[in-house]
Amino acid sequence: MAWSITASAQQQGIHPASTQYEAPTDPLVKQKLDKWQDQKFGMIIHWGLYAVPGMIESWSLCSEDWITRDSNSYYGDYKKWYWGLKEDFNPVNFNPDQWAKAAKTAGMKYLVFTTKHHDGFCMFDTKETDFKITDGPFKNNPKANVAKYVFDAFRKEGMMIGAYFSKPDWHSPNYWWPVYATPNRNNNYDIRKYPWRWNAFKQYTYNQISELMHDYGSMDILWLDGGWVRPRETVNAEVLSWGAPIPEWSQDIDMPKIATMARKAQPGLLIVDRTVHGAYENYQTPEQRIPDHKIDNPWESCMTLGGAWGYVPNEKFKSASRVIGSLIEIVAKGGSLLLGVGPSADGTLQQPIIDRLAEVGKWMDVNGEAIYNTRTTEVYKDGNTFFTQSKDGKTMYALLPLKDGEALPTSIEWSGNMPAKGSKMILLQTKQKLKWSAKDGKITIQLPKGLQTAAVAISFTPA
Incomplete structure (x- = not known):
């Protein structure tokens, strides 16, 4: 079955950067943040079900006007097809060492890996759901618990380790309750009327993050995406100006409880609750853009090497000169560059990605002194x-x-x-x-x- 999906304005899926910043007070977090600010250059890897058809990550499930499906399609059939990609995702050539070597060669110093995107498919062996890589055709592979092997490969290269985790989970019946339609990115029922259901989702989220913090080795960064899942009181005029749909109720998942647990397991852990200004946004994350001025707060620009976060066929990648130019501008303005790549469905990086990163690395090998460990x-x-x-x-x-x-x-x-x-x-x-x-x-x-x-x-x- 073929589906025609157009992200007619993919920029609407981008998280704007919050302008308010609250510096951490925990000495261990401050120490880790200073170390992170020395690294300057990292890799973010989007990999999941969306690699199978080579399409926009997760967002095609969302019913917002910037996503256009085939006008003859039925949404129920589409969701069934998308969820069914679980049975086709079999990355038999999964090669995290290749990824880590490519990052190391490029001069990258830290990793952010998508353990779960908005579609809810888990790239780790969670006990909370069977919608995961270890419950499909790849389950008997020795490296089926892919997150573990990705983290291990990058640790061996001496990199700081970050776990990307989506707070919204569109596959969870406690986020998108099947009783109702799914009109947009938010949960689709009134939490005030059904608090028991939201509490079940909060526990699910807590348990999954706990698994990542306790079972996958040393972690430096918990990188939380899906900033619309937030306490209602944090929705100010700035957030409203972004234009994303905002429900009348609070999608509060109790970040203080999550952070306390996570930092007990991982002392000094950096938490990046994207766009939710406050104690749990230890650094800010403008997406697919470079700020037009110097920013004194800790921040990173997360930008793609190609046009998409995940794998798409026939992708056109930015030149090494363009990547280096972006890196220079970002570092001079006080930030770090988190460069996005997407492995293909078989588990490998395309050769053009490896070649491009190697070109960047040749420049970094002799000029990195002007980038690493610097300040504005x-x-x-x-x-x-x-x-x-x-x-x-x-x-x-x-x-x-x-x-x-x-x-x-x-x-x-x-x-x-x-x-x-x-x-x-x-x-x-x-x-x-x-x-x-x-x-x-x-x-x-x-x-x-x-x-x-x-x-x-x-x-x-x-x-």
Whole structure:
């Protein structure tokens, strides 16, 4: 059976970033957050049932006007078909070591893996439902509990580990009660009238997160998606302006109880309750965009390497230069880049993804000093040149990203961020000293001819 699905305005599925921020007070969380801010570059992996047909993740189940199905289709049949993909998902070539090696080669330092997306299909061996990877054709494979093996593979590469978990669960009868229709992303019954049903969903959510926190090794990040599942009192004018449907009742899942349990199991755990400003959004997560200004709060831009989060056939991937340019801009503005890739249904990354990440890694190998363990400068940009500095403030970096096909200029100029008198300007890629001059508050640096690079990175001692 073939289905025609169009995400006519997929941007509506994107989480806007909250603008309010509450810094954590727990010393262990603060310490972990500082470590996370040193990493700068991570990988988010979307993998689930949606990889089988190669389509938009989960959202095709949602009845909102930005999702268009075949006009001759029947929604009940569609849901039955989608849930039935469980019997077709058999990733016999599942290769988490390949994924982790590709991330390591790219210079990535942390992982966020989708243990469960909005469709409710679990990529771990939960005891709470049989709608999971370990209850289908892959169940007898030695690596059937895929989340465990993904986390282990990335830990072996020395990376921080994050578990993505969707708070909404459209497969759960306690979220989308089959008695009623499913008009949008929210739960489809009045929680005030049926508190017992919502309490059952809260317990289900608590139990699944507890499994992840207790049974899958050391965790650094609990990355909670589905920000519309939130206490009603957090729905302010900003949230309303995002345009997502908001029910009259509170979809509160008791984050204090979840956080207490999770941090008892994983001391210092970073919790990212996306867009729900407050004590459980330890860093902010603008999606598919780079903020237009420097942000002093901890944050990351989660962006895709291709056009979609998960696997789709014939995908067009961003160039290495574009990824590097985004990374430079994000880090200069105080954030980290979480780059999204989607393994195919057989469990492997497509070769173009691996090749692209390797290209990024070649640049990071020789220029990573200007990215990792850095913090923002007061003047983060002048013209097309961005700036970062070491945590101790003793070294500053100037970075000039180049667009695809753009020729290297013969010199770089900027104002502000003056070097110390007699400072050496070092081109990180070749370690050579560059000639520079200062006149009328403007720095001019001569660049070598014939340099092949996606971005110029120069270190110097600030005045």
